[in-house]
Amino acid sequence: MKLRLAKLITGLLLLPLCIALSMTLWRAGAILAQSPTRLPMLHAFACVSGIVLWAIIWLFLPPMTRTYVLGHELTHALWAMLFGGKASGLKVTERGGSVRVSKNNAWITLAPYFFPLYTFVVALLWMLSVWLFPPVRPYAPIFLFWIGLTWSFHITFTLRFLAFNQPDIREHGRLFSYALIYALNLLSIGAALTAVGSWSFPEAFADLMDNLHRLGAAAHTFYGWALTRLPRLS
Numbered sequence: 001m002k003l004r005l006a007k008l009i010t011g012l013l014l015l016p017l018c019i020a021l022s023m024t025l026w027r028a029g030a031i032l033a034q035s036p037t038r039l040p041m042l043h044a045f046a047c048v049s050g051i052v053l054w055a056i057i058w059l060f061l062p063p064m065t066r067t068y069v070l071g072h073e074l075t076h077a078l079w080a081m082l083f084g085g086k087a088s089g090l091k092v093t094e095r096g097g098s099v100r101v102s103k104n105n106a107w108i109t110l111a112p113y114f115f116p117l118y119t120f121v122v123a124l125l126w127m128l129s130v131w132l133f134p135p136v137r138p139y140a141p142i143f144l145f146w147i148g149l150t151w152s153f154h155i156t157f158t159l160r161f162l163a164f165n166q167p168d169i170r171e172h173g174r175l176f177s178y179a180l181i182y183a184l185n186l187l188s189i190g191a192a193l194t195a196v197g198s199w200s201f202p203e204a205f206a207d208l209m210d211n212l213h214r215l216g217a218a219a220h221t222f223y224g225w226a227l228t229r230l231p232r233l234s
Contacts, residue, residue: 004173007106011175014183016219020211021186027207028190031199032144046141047193050148058156068157069097072112076101079111106172106180113162113177114184116154116192122146123192143196151189158185 033044057064070092077087077099085103101108126143129136158181162169169177194204 007173007176011179014179016215018183023211024208025186025190028193046144047148050145051152054149054152065094071117073097073099075112075115075117079108109168113158113181116151118150119192123195126196140196147192
């Protein structure tokens with residue numbers, strides 16, 4: 001009971017972070033549109049092209065369910081190992097999959113819904129490529145295309161599976177689960193766009209902190225206004 005109450009409170013506290021992350025992601029998209037190349041908005045166009053291509057695949061071609069299930073179960077395994085656990089017995093079929101993990105918590109259980117594994121792989125490949133071969137920087141639009149495609153792949157399947165009564169969500173409470181999933185999805189795509197785009201991580205973090213500060217100031221102003229109104233209402 002105490003644990004569920006703690007998760008409910010945590011879910012409420014995550015709501016301002018969700019709003020601040022939404023504002024920062026909007027800013028990241030605006031900066032992405034300011035393409036540093038000779039072609040205006042090339043970076044944004046590449047990312048949107050990936051999203052559009054996946055939308056066409058999703059609407060008109062057979063669903064890549066096995067690919068998603070593989071990523072889903074691998075994400076469980078990855079996060080279990082990040083928390084010092086072990087994973088084994090990976091099974092993947094068109095109807096679903098499974099993996100045995102020696103540890104379990106909210107992060108491991110909900111990881112496939114908030115951690116886009118394939119997008120992470122694309123962003124990691126980009127960072128390694130830039131580190132090992134700096135001349136590849138002009139090819140950032142290629143990676144942004146794949147980031148757009150893989151992240152939209154993740155989002156469509158996540159929404160599809162969340163539409164059902166998932167036991168993972170029931171286990172940790174809807175408010176906590178949905179707030180965490182929303183916040184970390186925005187954080188993941190924001191981090192991927194920052195890694196490949198022209199915005200630095202310190203700049204993105206500073207923007208997020210500024211948004212949280214502005215939300216706090218707005219809440220404080222509203223609280224002061226409400227206190228002045230309450231005596232009149234009573």
